[in-house]
Amino acid sequence: MEKLVEFLAKSLVENPDAVEVSQRSYRDRVVVRLAVDPEDTGRVIGKGGRVANAIRTVMRVAAANDGRDATLKIL
Secondary structure (H helix, E strand, O other): OOHHHHHHHHHOOOHHHHOEEEEEOOOOEEEEEOOHHHHHHHHHHHHHHHHHHHHHHHHHHHHHHHHEEEEEEOO
């Protein structure tokens, strides 16, 4: 899950070196935290949150294949 979010985020931002992804697992839930350069935050969130919602959807599908639930937090 962590590598998936990292790949998607690095594809979207102007400064891919500033992308930091961490993951924590709680029983059947995975929480992925994404931190990007402040100038790239808008690119990751997108207009009206569309890009962030698309990333969350892809994450949920990947997590469902593992029988887990996933949450994305953008910092």
